[in-house]
Amino acid sequence: MSTAREIMTAGAECVQAEETVLEAAEKMARLDVGSLPICGSDDRLQGMLTDRDIVVKVLAKGKDPKSCLAGELGEGKPVTIGADDDAREILRTMASHKVRRLPVIDGHTLIGMVALADVARALPDAPVGDLLDALTSD
Structure with missing residues (x-):
């Protein structure tokens, strides 16, 4: 079975x-992505920043994206997957x-x-369908 290392997109960039959130948004636009990992000065993962976070937590609340820091938006311990975890473990974690x-x-x-989408390409349809159900149910 495929591992995360085999199906991931390598070379992820951190914010x-x-x-600032403005710099993060510019980076998202340049990379054409909707989320970025937030890394500290030690390059350890501190969280994730999404385009939705920028809209809901910054713009909609009237905060200035030029002064709000990306690190202020990373909440809780980031959910990650190990490089050698298999596709089924990735699905379980996502779900x-x-x-x-x-x-x-x-x-x-x-x-x-x-x-x-990476996992969907690596697995048969049934497990992917189960994940989609889990992601879209309340």
């Missing part, structure tokens, strides 16, 4: 915790946390991102 993207770590180092 640094001390970068239990209701997420569609996971940072892939090797030790404490971010090495890539795995998205639902």
